[in-house]
Each structure stands twice: as structure tokens, then as C-alpha cells.
Amino acid sequence: MMHSITTWASALLLPLAATTAAAAALPRADGIVWGECHIEEDTSSLPVPVQCGKLTVPLDWSGKTTDKTIDIELIKWPAATQPAPKGSILLNFGGPGGDGLNNFVSYAPLQAPIIGDEHDIISWDPRGTRNAIPVICYNNTATNAELTTYLSDWYNASDTTPSHLWTEATVLSELCQNALQEVGPYVGMASVARDIIAIVDALGEDGLLRYWGISGGTSMGATVAAMFPDRVDKVILDGVMNAHQYYNSPVETEFISSADDVLRGIFNACIEAGVEKCPLASHAKTCGGLEEKMDQLVYELKYNPIPFASAALGSGGIVDYSILFNWLFSKLYVPKSYATVAKVLEGLFRRDATALVEAALIEAGASTPAAGPIIRAVWGIRCGDKRPRADSKEELEPYVDQLEANSRWFAHFGLASNAYLCAQWPFEAVERYEGDFTGVKTKNPVLFIGNTYDPVTPLVSARNMSSGFEGSVLLQHDSYGHVSFTTQKSNCTEAAISAYLNEGKLPAEGTVCKPNLPIVNYVTGEI
DSSP states (O other), X not given: OOOOSSSHHHHHHGGGGGBSOOXXXXXXXXXXXXXXXXXXXXXXXXXXXXXXXXXXXXXXXXXXXXXXXXXXXXXXXXXXXXXXXXXEEEEEOOTTTOOHHHHHHHHHHHHHHHHOSSSEEEEEOOTTSTTSSOOEEEEEOGGGGGXXXXXXXXXXXXXTHHHHHHHHHHHHHHHHHHHOTTTGGGOSHHHHHHHHHHHHHHTTSSSOEEEEEETHHHHHXXXXXXXXXXXXXXXXXXXXOOHHHHHHOXXXXXXXXXXXXXXXXXXXXXXHHOTTTOGGGGGOSSHHHHHHHHHHHHHHHHHSOEEEEETTTTEEEEEOHHHHHHHHHHHTTOGGGHHHHHHHHHHHHTTOOHHHHHHHHHHHHHHOOOSEEEEOHHIIIIIHHOOOOOSSGGGGHHHHHHHHHHOSSOTTTTIIIIIIHHHHOSOOOSXXXXXXXXXXXXXXXXXXXXXXXXXXXXXXXXXXXXXXXXXXXXXXXXXXXXXXXXXSOOHHHHHHHHXXXXXXXXXXXXXXXXXXXXXXXXXXXXX
């Protein structure tokens, strides 16, 4: 992730006052050597030949705890003209904890046409992911099969679930403590921010950061921009997390603020389309009626789960509250899944789980992990960065009340895997950003993008974060789903991104970009 020669040391000295670690002189990363790619995902499908490289960087940038180094792996989509006329743009795919190289194969083809062909497009494996000091607490083996289901139940699945989840988090935190003694403190975002600046310098361009971060990559982008404001050229934060809560709240209560509205949007679109195009509409004449049906389904799945036994599918089991909502919440991210959501809920309203089972089996067949190490980068990064901890689940109950005030159906998503585990996490990041993301004056202004109806990074978070960066602009992508370019396509949004990256032109304050197609087309599958 880092950098090479000239501007490096001077650039890193300034921001140290704003972080927990300080040093009179910082080590320097070596250069990047590019060559063929050998990664898990097949890169032959990409429209251009990509290159991969490595950069050796310090494990601890302060040099206080160790002088060890690590190798950061990178991937590059070269510009049509070399050297790239407008420099390199770094992509981060969020999580936090998504690896850069494999995700690049899926995301870069969507982003490259928006960016244009005058930039090199680069991503990297952030610390904690893949081969970059991966966060591995246990292996996926037959004896550890139960561990893979830990923290998957929803907090309110039963009155005993919270205690079970807290205890499961205790087990996992102890396993991670045993396994991560040499890794745990070094995967936080401040360390990655220094890695990013080292990459910028290693590229040997103008020493300025061009970056497009999505989801968890927005907290990463906000951190690097706040730590290194004089290094910012163009920074896009798309699908914005509330970084204030990421670092400073034991429970991130804001993130599900719009989740209910996404499901209501599906209900409204289905009513608009009518029974013929959306059979879910047969269960009620109004959105409010479908909401009531949803409430009934929640109750039934808790106290009377739906059985299924299919000879055709060769599978059987039960669908309970946690199973449905784990599946459902993930589908709210992408509008192309909304037709499946409508089909699944229609069946479940009749106590028929066939559609859900079929969808889940298809997804499981495509993603079942092989036996071997289970990388939990999101645990190491998020939990190591978080300052407040808790000694009991009771300390977190006031935050649960806030979550429930923010969402009728999705209040408890991720409560255990985020809050319960982070409360007991055995490591603190060796360096954390100590500022408050207010009054940040970057060399060039930051572009924030927030979707109107985003299940996990609501528009309110984008507003909160943009308010702390002087001169920044918030572009409202008037879409359902998560992140601008994976949801409802908008020529307006894509043109605004391109103009910013290529011309430095920000959209006017208050710009709202409408999608090319309304949400009803996605709910009926007419796209």
C-alpha cells in the first residue's frame, strides 16, 4: 500500500500530533514492482490486462513496538495511455475488511467506465485481509463447525439470545486473543492511512491522493483525509459511514436509520405494480397492510418457525426469525435483488419457504468457504479501532433502545458481531485517529455521496460527515440500496463523479441525482 522516495517523510510528520502514536522520524517504504497477477479470482475476464505488485512497509509506523515489516499486495488497471495522464486513483471496497485484489475483479469494471481511461486504477489488500497479516482466529474444520454460526442469531430472537450472544462473543474474543498476539494491534485504520500515503508516494506522481472509497472505505477515506489533509487531491466517499460512531461509540446506532424505508419502498412499489406483476400485492391493498403482514411474519417466525423438506432440492430444515432476517438484510443492499425479496416474502406470508430456500441454496453453492483459515478482518479492524469497551451486555442496553427507536424491523442487525464482540476485543490499535472529524480543511474539497434509501449507511451519516470537512459537497443519489454505482444507475451521478475526478468540478450544493429507472422496475424485475 505504500510509497517510495521523495515526499514521504515530510508528509508523515505533520499528522502524528493528531494520533496516539508519535515519533521523531518515521521509516520509509520501498517502491512498487509491478508484474503478473496470481490471485484467487480469475482476472482474464477483465477488459484490460491488470498488473500486481508488492510494497514493503513497517508493521508499526511509529517504530515504537517493533521494527518488523510486512508486504502489501496491490493490483492495477492501467490507463489507456502510459504514463497515466491524470494519475492513479485508489479504490477501497469497504467492510472494513474487504480485500482489494479479489474485490477489484468485481468492482473495477463497474467503476472504470465512470472514472475514464486517463487514470491508472489501483487497489490493495488492507491490513487484516487476505495475505496482509490476516485476522485468523480459527480454521474452518469439522471440529470448529459450530464457531462458524456464532453471532448469527439476532438479539431479539428470544429472551435468552442476548446472553448466548454475549457468551459467544467471549469465546471468540478469547480465541482471537490467543491467535493474534503479533497481529492484533496493527490492523487499524490509522496504520492503513499511513500505508495509503506510502502508496501515493511510491507511485512517483504528484504526491497527492486520489481515492474512491465505498461503505467501510468511507471511514478509511475520512481518516486518511483528516490525518493528511494537505495530501488530498480528489477523494470520493460513497455510501458514508458515521466515522464519529465508528471510533467513539460502543454501538453504532445511526447505521440502520433508513433500513425500514428500504423495505417500505419495496412494499410501495409492489402495490403500485399490482398483483399481476408483483404477487406480494395480493396480501394487502396498501403499504401499511404489507407492513402489518411483515409484523405478523416476525412474530410467527419467532414462535412458530416454518418447516421445509424438499425432495427436489434434497434439503430440509426450518426457517426462523434470524435465518430470514440475516438473508433479508443483505438483499436490501442491491435493488436487483428486490424482485427476489418480494417473491420470498410472498411465499413466507403463506408459510411457504420454497422461494427462500431456493435463493439461499443458490447463494450458498456459490460462496461456501473451503476448509481452512477463516479471515475476520472486520473484527480486527473495527474492534481494534473502537475506543469504548464494556464489561457486560447490560452496559450496552441503552444503545439497544436507540437502535429500536431507529428501526422497526432491523434494529438488531450486527449487534452481536459488532458491539458485543468489540466490547470484549482483546486488542487496541497501536495508533488511532484522535481528531473529531470537524473543521477538517483539506487541500482540495472532498465529494460525499449518499443514497436516499440506504439500509446500512443512511443519508444522515453522509450529512454528518460532510459537515466536518470544509468545502466538501454532498451529492444525493436518489436511489434505494447501498453505494451509488451498485444500485439504481443514474447518468446524473456518474457524470458528477467523472467531472469531479477528471476536472476537479464539484456538483452544486444540494444536487439530487435521479436514477434512470424507478424502483418499481427493480421490484418487478423489469430491468
